[in-house]
Amino acid sequence: MSNLLFDRKLLDVRLSRIAGHLADHDFLLKRVATSYGERLSSILREFPFTIDLGALHGPIGELCRKHPRIQTIVQLESNLKLLNKCSGLKVRSDIEALPLRNESVDLVLSALVLSFVNDLPGVLVQIRRALKPDGLFLGTVFGTRTLDELRQSFYQAEEETVGGISPHTIPMIDVRDCGTLLQRAGFALPVADSDLVTVKYSTPWSLFEDLRGMGMTNILRERHKSPLKRKTIFRMIELYEELFSDQEGKVEATFELITLTGWSPHASQPKPLQPGSASRRLADALDTREISGSEKASPSKSD
Numbered sequence: 001m002s003n004l005l006f007d008r009k010l011l012d013v014r015l016s017r018i019a020g021h022l023a024d025h026d027f028l029l030k031r032v033a034t035s036y037g038e039r040l041s042s043i044l045r046e047f048p049f050t051i052d053l054g055a056l057h058g059p060i061g062e063l064c065r066k067h068p069r070i071q072t073i074v075q076l077e078s079n080l081k082l083l084n085k086c087s088g089l090k091v092r093s094d095i096e097a098l099p100l101r102n103e104s105v106d107l108v109l110s111a112l113v114l115s116f117v118n119d120l121p122g123v124l125v126q127i128r129r130a131l132k133p134d135g136l137f138l139g140t141v142f143g144t145r146t147l148d149e150l151r152q153s154f155y156q157a158e159e160e161t162v163g164g165i166s167p168h169t170i171p172m173i174d175v176r177d178c179g180t181l182l183q184r185a186g187f188a189l190p191v192a193d194s195d196l197v198t199v200k201y202s203t204p205w206s207l208f209e210d211l212r213g214m215g216m217t218n219i220l221r222e223r224h225k226s227p228l229k230r231k232t233i234f235r236m237i238e239l240y241e242e243l244f245s246d247q248e249g250k251v252e253a254t255f256e257l258i259t260l261t262g263w264s265p266h267a268s269q270p271k272p273l274q275p276g277s278a279s280r281r282l283a284d285a286l287d288t289r290e291i292s293g294s295e296k297a298s299p300s301k302s303d
């Protein structure tokens with residue numbers, strides 16, 4: 001039995017179906033692209049060679065070609081139909097097995113595609129190895145609060161109609177775990193920050209249309225292969241509208257975008273202070289008395 005989480009062949013089939021109209025549903029990608037532009041503008045250095053990892057139809061590559069400090073951008077994408085939508089330099093490549101030499105890249109960007117790889121820690125290690133010393137990685141993944149409303153509605157509907165639950169949304173990462181994930185992959189100065197996006201739809205059906213258009217349908221290997229029962233679907237719709245509608249009757253959907261930032265280690269980077277190297281005692285800063293390790297606190301009294 002396979003221990004792989006995602007059916008990436010099915011993902012490729014579905015991406016091929018939506019390749020012609022992904023641009024009609026790429027508002028999250030555009031938000032990520034804007035964020036990358038702002039972050040890179042605050043970094044005063046040149047990036048001679050950049051990789052757009054999982055380019056989709058090319059929104060990140062378009063941003064990079066306009067950025068004054070990015071000289072060469074190569075877009076890596078596994079889906080041929082999407083790759084044909086990209087302008088500029090491009091290579092067809094599996095994003096789980098990067099065709100990059102060690103220490104050959106100055107900047108790696110990846111927008112929302114790493115949420116669908118089977119071995120995220122392994123891909124992060126490949127990215128870190130491909131970066132030159134002091135090279136930068138910016139990647140955005142979906143966080144655990146993404147589609148929480150849909151998840152809750154599905155679970156309750158299935159419990160009521162079929163007496164059990166099955167996975168309908170992809171497992172997602174908690175922002176609190178991201179720093180550790182980057183550190184284990186060997187990145188220096190790891191940072192993770194979360195951007196919560198709330199989108200309002202006229203009905204849950206409109207949300208489903210957007211999810212299909214974004215390629216965010218269920219590709220879990222452990223998904224139920226048979227279609228959902230009609231009573232489950234309609235009960236889920238009722239619950240969604242009942243629990244997550246605003247005063248105007250529109251339903252809300254949450255997307256949590258977690259951006260991971262990590263640098264390839266280099267001697268010039270700031271290092272944490274060694275224990276005992278502080279020039280001022282914490283007790284002085286807090287205006288309190290320091291208690292030594294040999295001192296024992298008096299036992300408390302009880303009535």
